[in-house]
Amino acid sequence: MKLFSKLFHQFILRHLVRERMRSIATIIGIALGIAVVLAIQMTNASSLRGFEKAIETVSGRTSLEVVGTGLGLDEGVVTSLGWLRSYGQVAPIIEGEAEARAADGRRETLRVLGVDILKDRSFREYNLLEFGAAEPTPQEFLELLIDPKAVVITEKFARRWGLKTGDEIELTFADRATRYRIRGLLLDEGPARAVDGNFALMDIAAAQWALGRLGRLDRLDVLLGDRKSLDQAEEEIRRRLPPGLKVQRPARRGAQVEKMLEAFHFNLAALSYIALLVGLFLIYNTVSISVITRREEIGTLRAVGVTRGRILGLFLAEAAGLAVIGCGLGLGLARGLSYGAVRLTATTVQSLYIATAATPEPLGMRQVLLAFGIGLPLALLAAALPALEAARVAPMAAMRGHDRLASRYRLKPILLLGPLVLFGLAWWMAGQPPVQGLPLFAYGSAVSIVFGAALLAPAVLYGLGRIGDRVLFKLFRVEGRLANANLAGSIPRLSISVAALAVSLSMMVAIAVMIGSFRETVIYWVGQTLQADLYLRPATRNNVATDAPFSPEVEQIVAGHPEVAAVDRFRNFDLAYADGLVTIGTGEFQTLLNYGSLQFKEPAEPEAGREAMRRAIGQEAVVVSESFALKFAKQRGDAVTLDTPRGSVVFRIAAIYYDYSSDRGILVMDRGTFNRYWGEPQATSLTVYLRDGADPDRVRDQLLARFGDQYRVFVFTNKTLREEVLRIFDSTFSITYALEVIAIFVAILGVASTLLTLILERRRELSILRLVGADYRQVRKMVLIEAGMIGAVSQAIGLLIGLLLSLLLIYVINVQSFGWTIQFHLPTGFLIQSSILILIATVLAGLYPARAASRLPATEQMAEE
């Protein structure tokens, strides 16, 4: 061991320090790879953790909660639940969101909790700044909140906004802006910790009024006495609850959200591993360079008695050393990257899934273990090949340099068997169904395609080497011939670089084609579906989850406008369905049929779809989104059982329509049907059709003028809504591009280091060239042509494999993850542009190696002899 560490110090460490540029490049590659993986993991965890933490902190000591089905529960029902008190204490809760608005235009969303303060004290801790360490008595608290315009906010938020007790704050609930007086400041404890201090407490009656939900509660929190176990109590309460009510643990809401985000997170994580893969390729390269440049030294070591095993160990230790530093740096970098990733994913998570003030998870033992647990073994694996090569160096031959005489690569046909088997496997796996909602087989298929393509790289290079001479000689004369001959002679070493770059590029191509296709599909769908002239939503309803209905006055103003022909009052809310959440929507089918348009999947014929919808009016029938049908394997005519306030009801699927607004599954029913089970719905969005000849912009301005300062409503014209849809779409995929840029950057770093490897390996040939009269410009030109060829070949393979992967993404992975049908569309412009860019980037990456090659002295050859 002592000898080993001495050898490691003298033989490996000193070399790494001497070759510090290369060592640093490798470490940066690994660090970036690891950092991206960790950042995505932390980002994914953060969007969930933000939500779970909010549930946890707001739930306090609550053991169980009684909830309604979708729209909360009627206060009237609560009176019949007196028996609940025999299990412990019961407190009614209403929760919602408000937008705080400052005079300077600053806005932030607050989570508002409406409680019955007398009952709530046992559930949650409320420590007010004014009362110091002591909690206020219920009486004191009641006095603070008794005024319907009173609110208690957190000290943290107040400090940020420069507010103090007694100040006024403008809060907008749904579309209503009201000024509230701050009656107290909560210390950073208990529920006040939720959503980073963006929390407000109100009396339950005031909150019901503010949220426009008079007579309704969100849930009843239950704090069990000691008498019974949680399981037993939950079971008993479940049995005694009337239809339409459910008992659950607070954590259940977190689990539902987790389920909802699972596919989104899984896909991001899969993408992040590409960066790591490319980082590991750098390890392979660095250890290869070490071995190549020091064959003589290895030979000497072997000659003086160092065993093969020890040589192997030394080079593996080099990889391990680089990986440890890379992982360590990666951990540091991950924190910064995760802030960027959270920012990039926040719009997606918030516009499609949940409202949460996400901050990245702090670095913990989990990340440290993950970094080293992934980075180290994979680095050793990457280094295994060159380390074995080092161990095989024969003592005398290496010292004389004889074993370096390159032999020409011969393609053995048996090598084509591997790719064929892998492509066959990929084909089979692409046809398999998802596993628990995740496209595991499809990803297996993608991995098979990628590895198949990687194994095909030698054959492609071999083929090109055979035909390349003619073309390159014509284009670049003798330098072209030499470049082609060099590459054809280095196929085994080159194949790995080309494969790594091609894999990175193929992912870029695949993702670009997928996003391009998706974007085109969405543009088409928006064009087909968005037919109305104006779309209205309450100011605080900024995402799908917020329950913020319109004020009746707003609805009246809209309906009363002389140029409005029809208004479709749409309402949606979340409903628990099969372990997750789906969206229930209701609108006026007749209005939609008269004025609007849906794109039907089943029945495919538009007129048949409209007829199916017409027949669903008044029936126990729903029209469902494609994502719902695919996720839950439902077809037209199938039955869906939903929990309603009147118990479980079976609805028939009348039609399936295309929808790209959300992947969670939407079931829409006619207003009449909805009324029978959930009661008269308040609208959460209004779709307005104007009379012929009306100017949407003018009507919008007139409506906004009527709403004045009192009602805060967003009014989109058809044009602005289309723009908004595409804005959300583009921001959703910004993270994908960011990950790709990193992967390609690392891959280009790889090309530079591969070329450097090849040049070191070919020192002998390069000095022969210089001897027979090649000047440094010719050598430089030759290396740059090689760099360009590596780029061109990689991009060509990348394009081909990328197209295959994009088909997999579009037709399998997307369908299985999100339930969306995407029409294939080739973003030709982008692909041409990126191909040229990659070619330029690889040629630039060849500049340093080219300089190094042209500086090799002509005498090196003879000096050795």
Next chain:
Amino acid sequence: MILNLKNVRKRYEGGESVVEAVRGVTLSLAAGDFVALMGPSGCGKSTLLHLCGAMDRPSEGELSIEGTEIRRLSDDQLTALRRQRLGFVFQFFNLLPTLTVRENIELPLLLSGAAAGESARRAGELAERVGLGHRQGHYPQQLSGGEMQRAAIARAIIHRPALLIADEPTGNLDSGNGEKVLELLKELNRDPGLTILMATHSNETAAIASRLVRMRDGLIESEG
């Protein structure tokens, strides 16, 4: 005069130590000379070959090739000189393994910017002349040692150099093949009258030269 050395010295400085490999050599080669350079290992003959081959500049003294003093030439000019006026043959043949025999032979011409057709034609002729007409499409690894060295000689003379530098051209060949290579060199010396400077350890090899120069400790020990 093809090659003219006057009191040439070459020093190598490595850290604190200074090694003087060539310590004042004066030597001339006229057109058509065939000079064998002999001496024990470390005597400085490799360094002298580097200098004569315009791969390096002397530290002191004068060295001219066809009247051009090389100490005043830039790297680019040295490269051009090598490309146009010098040819090299080595012990380990040093053909480029990724090029065919014909491609190896025509390389110097192509690097000088000659037309592809003309280069190919001359390479073909030379391949025939060195007895490799039937091997032009083969790669070096497919040849015997003697064949490789003959290909290397063809490459070294395709651009009609003024001087051929040969460093142990038979050092890695069996006696049969060695003789054939020497025969070829001799023939080239006769027609077209190629000037040759050849380093060797072997008295037998040196015997075919018209002049013998012995070196020891960086100096010419004897000449005759």
